[in-house]
Amino acid sequence: MSLSHRDLHSKLTLGGLLVTLGIIYGDIGTSPLYVMKAILGSHTINSDIVLGGISCVFWTLTLQTTIKYVLITLSADNHGEGGIFALYALVKKTKIQWLIVPAIIGGSALLADGIITPPISVSSAVEGIRTFYPEINTVPIVIGILFILFTIQQFGTKLVGRFFAPMMLLWFSMLGILGLIQIAKHPEVVKAFNPYYAYHLLTIHPEGFFVLGLVFLCTTGAEALYSDMGHCGRKNIRISWIFVKSTLLLNYFGQAAYLIHHEGETLQSLGGKNGNPFYLIMADWFQPFGIVIATLAAVIASQALISGSFTLINEAMRLNFWPKVKIKYPTELKGQLYIPSINWLLFFGCVGIVIHFEESSNMEHAYGLAIILCMIMTTILLNFYLIMKRVKLYFMVPLITIYLLIEFSFLAANVTKFTEGGYVTLIIAMVLISIMTTWFLAKKINKSYTKIVKIEDYKKVLSELSKDFTIPKYATHLVYMTNANRSDEIEEKVMYSILQKRPKRADIYWFVHVNILTEPYKTEYRVTEILKDDLYRIDFNLGFREPTKINLMFKEVIKDMVQNGEVDITSRYESLNKNNILGDFKFVLSEKFLSNDSDLRWYEKLVMNSYFLIKKLSLSEERAFGLDSSSVKIEKFPMVLHAPEIVGLTRVQ
Helix, strand or coil: CCHHHHHHHHCCCHHHHHHHHHHCCHHHHCHHHCHHHHHHCCCCCCHHHHHHHHHHHHHHHHHHHHHHHHHHHHHCCECCECCHHHHHHHHHHHCCHHHHHHHHHHHHHHHHHHHHHHHHHHHHHHHHHHHCCCCCCCHHHHHHHHHHHHHHHHHCCHHHHHHHHHHHHHHHHHHHHHHHHHHHHCHHHHHHHCHHHHHHHHHCCCCHHHHHHHHHHHHCCHHHHHHCHHHHCHHHHHHHHHHHHHHHHHHHHHHHHHHHCCCCCCHHHHHCCCCCHHHHCCCHHHHHHHHHHHHHHHHHHHHHHHHHHHHHHHHHHHCCCCCCCCCECCCCCCCCCECHHHHHHHHHHHHHHHHHHCCHHHHHHHCCHHHHHHHHHHHHHHHHHHHHCCCCHHHHHHHHHHHHHHHHHHHHHHHCCHHHCHHHHHHHHHHHHHHHHHHHHHHHHHHHCCCEEEHHHHHHHHHHHHCCCCCCEEEEEEEEEECCCCCCEEEHHHHHHHHHHCCCEEEEEEEEEEEECCCCCCEEEEEEEEECCCEEEEEEEECCCCCCCHHHHHHHHHHHHHHCCCCCCECCCHHHHHCCCECCEEEEEEEEEECCCCCCCHHHHHHHHHHHHHHHHCCCHHHHCCCCHHHEEEEEEEECCCCCCCCCCCCCC
16 A cells, blocks of 8 residues: 555545545435435425434434444455455455355445436436426436536546535535524424434334335445545544534434424425425525535535446456456546446436436435445445454344344335335346356356466476477567466466467466455565576466556566566577567467357356356456557467266277
């Protein structure tokens, strides 16, 4: 980890607190735009529902966001990085195989949530225009804003980031002041801090349990808050959360104070077709400013989830959950990346959501069902993290039990949303789960059928081949990428390629292995000399958030070795050697295809056929490793699974 990155996690600074406001709280910070509106819907305003709902909001933000995420889960960091895949990389050390299941479900659910958060946030904000133009169609405006938002991703968020922090500071200050004005007028609303009102709503009121599914919307950004921890650091998040939570509660209680003094009316009678208590508590003269600030805050909220999705996919690729896709690094900022395919996939997903649901009130039904699944999966992984940390059972068991009870209650309340739009996010999550599961299983099957041999058995023949002038030279330096974890082993297919496919004479053979670590930021390498001046192996140990730019890294290693006098890379051709001309480097990559000789079980056939189909759409091996296509040779190898041992031929005369 770079020094500046390490400082980010250990230091508490005013700048860090401001950046945290701009990056971390977008999703959770814009929830006042739609939570109270969703709780009331088109029903008559009832003080029991308003006070019970706001009491539920307070206790949800306290138990779920503050205690579970800000205090406990943020402690489960992987060298300063957060998120469900970073947590999985930590608990992977327990060697419990099935933990892959909550990791894949949770990651997929969070990505599915990333497709609905931008539309609901931007739509809720833009619909404020209807206060002045009741009949305006907001769909084209929302799509236009989303298009601009996704287009600017390729330039990175460094420039936009400078604008984010002051904008979100203005947003949260506005939330607090607007709420405070209403609370000052009707201070009796503070009695909703009493959990009795939440209990009364959930147990006595006929619609109480259904309201819980809508209350959940106030905490949906908690998972994104954990995922983005690496950008700002734990201390900055914990301190800034005090301010953020205070302003959110002031606004929620302000909306409640306004509503209980309009008991018996409806939101529609108070504010027209799209009456929203968020805008109703504003003074008429301030509403145009409020709409602009809310729209900008909604765009920033969307930005946080988009960049979070890029990070998530990058981690999924490194952990072998996702096919290799092109990654760009728009700025020098650590962790700043842009994935074009995911960017436009998210954009078209968001546009589809906007066209399908049209109104933010319709989107509320689809929102929350996927993210509660993610939260449950995080709780399961957190349980194993606490076991790893040897936390006392009398503390851990009640804690995990309470959170599973809370989250399964939210899930049960959210299940009612399935037919009203929740199926959309679940279908998206299921597609993502299928891709991740297929990729992971295929890699596992692939590995189990890869034959590994000892390099020791081939040292003599490689040494002789290197000096056999009867065979035309293939390259001065021949480089093979290998998946063999041990430095004294190699795949049989690599030896087949060198010795049998077409004997490849080279002066020096290089075997290069990339080992992805369970920590995020590390760039180390080890050189093993197997045969002096003939055969070397380089092992790169890279963090799961580091780019795999093998071309650049390999050149750097060779440069170091030359300076240390470990290897001579000048050409061995007499005329070129005399003039100190460097030898050529050629990379050989193997590309597998499913052999017709394979006798597959039905599920292997399904997994492998799906894998090769996805592989066609993903990045090629040489581009994934950052290699120069001019110096790369791709060799195709048949992949034989369960080959029949004996065909059973009969010879006839």
